[in-house]
Amino acid sequence: MRKSPTQKRSRERVEHILASASRLIAERGSDTMRMSEVAELSGISIGSLYQYFPDKAAIIRTLAERYNAISRTCITDGLTDVKTIEDLQQAFSALIDEYYGIFLAEPVIRDIWSAMQADKALREIELEASRQNAILLTAALKRALPEEDLGKLQASALLVMYFCECVMRLAISTGETEGRVLIEAYKRMAYRSFDDAPAPRSP
Structure with a gap:
């Protein structure tokens, strides 16, 4: 502003x-x-x-930053009590449902983020928002998986949170029935990234 x-x-x-x-x-x-x-x-x-x-970009940026702040609040509140991997999966599921509910209530969010893709400065804001959300998720992952490598957790958290925004936009675009199917599929993909089992070694 x-x-x-x-x-x-x-x-x-x-x-x-x-x-x-x-x-x-x-x-x-x-x-x-x-x-x-x-x-x-x-x-x-x-x-x-x-x-x-x-200019118009300043308006879009302000709106986007407001929704980003709402996202961080949801994530902070949703992951605060996570201590185990089971806690994390339950909390993450509830968090994604709440987040999807926000998108359903405010479909304009999809259009705002679409507008951000056409402006380099605005795209950087979206990436920074994903990074900030990933920091919150990494902290919860580290509590649930204290022996896991921090770098691996950070990478997984950033991918999960960045893809979350993409999935939300897609789910809103397809309609609620298909959207909820996509949301559940995304949860399952995210759960696998939370798995503390070591990845199989290449032969």
Whole structure:
């Protein structure tokens, strides 16, 4: 954001801007959203809009960062009590179900992340979010598998969390019936990466 709101009226204006942008993205996608449309729907002048957001990418980035913060909170709360691999599998299953529920309630998230793929700076934000989520998962994995190599756990955690975002977008795109099948398949794939059995050696 160009201008950080400090007064209540300014904060309310920013919230209204973001809500208007989300509505436009949900209706037609981010590609066709124009700053002039955001300003009109928000009931403000284009100059006032630019005081807070210099361009469309800034709006998308702010929305994405908000959803990323929600994700981190879900992961932190969901994995806090994990001590064993069984705990981890149960907690991870509940976490993925909760996360999918957020996507179902806010399908605009899919469109926001799709918009991020077209902008290098925004793609880096998504990768950093996956890295931060992977740190949380690695900590839980290390508690459940204390003898396992930390590097292996970190790599597995990053893959699991990065693919999680991809699976969520796919599940939302296919519809809820097929989406839930995909979510369950993803869980099974993730569980295998949590297995502490050593990988078979190549002959």
